[in-house]
Amino acid sequence: MSAPTTAQWLRTAVDRVAVGSTRLAADRGGRLIRGLHSRYTRVRAWVGESRGFDKWFRVALLIGAALIARAVGVAVARWAYDRIQSGAWWKVLVALAVAWIIAAYRAGRADWQPTPVPAPADASSGEGEQADTEQPTPPVEEAAPAVEQAPAGPPPVSPVALVAAVRDIGTPHAQLVPLAEHLSTTTDAVRAAARQMGWAVKDVRMAGRSSAAGLRWDEAPSPAPAGPSPGVVGAGQPADDNDDDTDEEEAEKGVRVVRTDGGLIVYDLADTHRRRGTVRA
Known part of the structure; x- marks a missing residue:
């Protein structure tokens, strides 16, 4: 089998990077969605556990934090856009592009599997975790029959x-x-x-x-006899004159x-x- 040419290798590498980019985008997007959902669940539980004035105070804090985050995000986005448009960050962009291509090429192999994400430990799962910890451990006596197994071999x-x-x-x-x-x-x-x-x-x-x-x-x-046998005389032992063996x-x-x-x-x-x-x- 002949070695692939440079054009064939480049075509295969481009296809692998394309497949890997799709996988990475889906994996990173899923992680982002799961993270946002986890934070939303925690915030909802934090607000739901309060009553009366305390509840409305927490809602007001959340609205204020959202407005501040929106203003900061818009300002940072405009600043980053200006830096990119002016060409000041071309080295950073090249480094990010190279890193993405390498990661996509590695993710494009046939046996690639995404890194498992641990389940978020939110307040709603606290009762389930406590129930799991309260489960009784199996008694030690259940493993005893395995010791009494018959030895293998003839x-x-x-x-x-x-x-x-x-x-x-x-x-x-x-x-x-x-x-x-x-x-x-x-x-x-x-x-x-x-x-x-x-x-x-x-x-x-x-x-x-x-x-x-x-x-x-x-x-x-x-072989050593199991006991004294009449009629069988060992070496150095006197013979038995009794010859009355019967059936x-x-x-x-x-x-x-x-x-x-x-x-x-x-x-x-x-x-x-x-x-x-x-x-x-």
């Missing part, structure tokens, strides 16, 4: 669930992405659960997948991993018959 992964997931989908190791899909959570939650267990995340391989971050099955730590024994959930010299022994706590498997390191 729930944490328990150590037992993580060991069981690695056992179920591992070949024998399991990567973080399939683990997160199996547990219906995110890889960050899986990584956080492994970090809490002291299970190091390393590059591992799975069947049909390339090497990626995951957990090695032979490095699985033993009425309450089933438990999760698994327990015990590391031995021959490999890892996985106990399925949900199986009342205590079947177990051995994974060689």
Whole structure:
């Protein structure tokens, strides 16, 4: 796209100044009308709050002030006209014209917005402002339910669930992405659960997948049991000779991993018959 020529730029600038001049004239005229209306309202309220002689005295003061302002205004206007006609104020006129052109050029842009005018604080609005200040503030208890909102993000992964997931989908190791899909959570939650267990995340391989971050099955730590489980003997503890397990024994959930010299022994706590498997390191 070629740059605009000087004639095109001047034509665009003149159009922008014309649009800006219209906007400035409307804005300044509106401000003047609003100011006059505000002063008229105040004067009317000032006269209306009086009675009898005081009221007529105030009316006389207003008439006298209007006559004096008219005389002063006419005198100043004639003096300014004579100065302008004689050419004594040509520098002032040039400065005012340049200032107006600059302001009109800035007001001619597409995103121009007039400066907001604050609402006049007259006597009639005093009651409304007092009513606004007397409105009770909302109680603090309304904001309390926002503190009790549930925390965002997936729930944490328990150590037992993580060991069981690695056992179920591992070949024998399991990567973080399939683990997160199996547990219906995110890889960050899986990584956080492994970090809490002291299970190091390393590059591992799975069947049909390339090497990626995951957990090695032979490095699985033993999650702390929720309570004593009959039939499961910890390291250094005497074995129970009672072999009277029955089907009425309450089933438990999760698994327990015990590391031995021959490999890892996985106990399925949900199986009342205590079947177990051995994974060689």
